[in-house]
Amino acid sequence: GDSVTQMEGPVTLSEEAFLTINCTYTATGYPSLFWYVQYPGEGLQLLLKATKADDKGSNKGFEATYRKETTSFHLEKGSVQVSDSAVYFCALSIQGAQKLVFGQGTRLTINP
């Protein structure tokens, strides 16, 4: 079945460090890919998305590129801030399936 595997957490970095959170997927069709962020005590917010191979999603300094050949959608940010501390979820949706399949989430803590 369709699935998403994320890098194990938690991840702790210092402010201004470079961030990579790995995400790989398995899908029977041609999925759209998403990163969602969950701040403490809140629901999920869409961070970025990509709908086809080689698309790059970007938002708030975060980027992720849809790599079909490696079935990956790694999240990157060049310089993290304390306010980026949250749980990050990679997810996919299959055309017509009308639901998201989530990875297990990666908890990110940024220290000043």
Place this chain on the structure above:
Amino acid sequence: NAGVMQNPRHLVRRRGQEARLRCSPMKGHSHVYWYRQLPEEGLKFMVYLQKENIIDESGMPKERFSAEFPKEGPSILRIQQVVRGDSAAYFCASSPTEHHGGLEMYFGPGTRLTVT
């Protein structure tokens, strides 16, 4: 445009009681989804509804759980005879009638259910 609204935000129930969770989708959205998040895990799909119809309930436990989205009013997720294993965060999401650029969902803040 108000976001997806859920209430209550926190719900405590004793074993054997019923839990009712409510979700009001974003204005103009007619697709509602329920997800469950167990502690330290990702979200798991439960059910997808449109107005007055259950479209996909493949993620719903076969017993004690039910969902509805009536013509008027919020969507309701109902859990009968709750057990400790039902303790989780339940998130509702909605999406617009027409999808562009891939399925994009908007999530509510969640209801955190604790069963004592």
